[in-house]
C-alpha cells in the first residue's frame with residue numbers, strides 16, 4: 001500500500017507545497033513543532049532513509065539545504081534544525097524545524113495547531129524566499 005507521502009506526491013492528498021523537482025518534494029508538516037516545520041522527501045518511496053542510494057541521500061540533503069535557506073529567511077529563528085525520525089510514516093524524510101534552543105527540536109513537545117490559512121500563508125512566504 002502506498003504511503004501517505006506517496007499519495008501527496010501523486011496529488012491524491014493535498015499538501016502545503018514548498019518546493020519540488022523531479023526527484024524531491026518539500027511540504028509543510030501538518031502537525032508542526034514550529035511555524036515553518038517542513039518535510040523533505042524523495043518522491044520514490046523508500047521506507048528507511050539509510051536504505052537510499054548514496055547519490056539520492058546526498059541530493060536529498062542538497063535539496064533540503066535550499067529549502068532550509070528559504071525557511072530561515074522567512075521565520076525568525078537561530079537555526080534550522082534537521083532531524084530524521086521516521087517512526088510514523090514509512091517513507092524516508094527529513095524534518096526541517098526552525099529552532100532557538102535545543103529543546104525546540106524535541107518531538108515530545110506539543111505540536112502547534114495552525115489554521116489552514118496560517119499554513120497556506122507560511123508556505124507562500126517560504127516559497128517567495130526560495
Ligand code: 5GP
Pocket residue numbers: 004013015016027028029030031032039084085086087088089090
Ligand atoms: P515521523 O515518521 O518522522 O516520525 O513523523 C512523520 C511526520 O509526518 C509527523 O511530523 C507528522 O506530523 C507528519 N505527517 C503525517 N501525516 C501527514 C500528512 O498527511 N501531511 C503532512 N503534511 N504531514 C504529515
